[in-house]
Amino acid sequence: MKVLAYAGGEYLTGDDIAGALLDYSEALAGVGSAAxxxxxxxxxxxxxxxxxxxxxxSSQIVATAADVDAEELVxxxxxxxxxxxxxxxxPVARPVEPGDLDDFDNGI
Known part of the structure; x- marks a missing residue:
């Protein structure tokens, strides 16, 4: 379990949930958006x-391990x-294949 410290409060949630929330927050920050x-x-x-x-x-979330006897929240x-x-x-990237750049003048 994890304790999320956020906006002056603490919230107990599951490890996977906390990790997914932090990853989403980081991704949003990377594109300058919020949700x-x-x-x-x-x-x-x-x-x-x-x-x-x-x-x-602007999110400031801290996740720490929780020392609780509760069953993992899933x-x-x-x-x-x-x-x-x-x-x-x-966005999903794909490798450049030979010939993909033939339409460009002078290549890359």
Whole structure:
């Protein structure tokens, strides 16, 4: 489990969820954009709730290991969505094949 320190509060969430949120925040910062995203958290009473994070270039999120007896919070749908949003911010490159540059004057 991870504790996310954000905007003066602390939020307990799963390792994969925290990692995916941080990766998405970094990707948004890289393109100068921001977004609000809901992630599951555990309250101090152990109840599962959702928290909305505004992430992007100005985000200051710190994730630290949590020393708790709670079962790992897992939400594969949230992780998959965050990973997909992160990938969408990074165009896919493909290797240049011989002949790809034939249409350019003087090559590269």
């Amino acid at each position: 609000s995203i809901d992630i599951p958290i555990l309250t101090a009473r152990g109840r599962r709730e959702a928290a909305t994070f505004l992430v992007g270039p 939400d594969q749908d949230v992780v998959d969505r965050l990973r997909a949003l992160t990938r969408a911010l990074h």
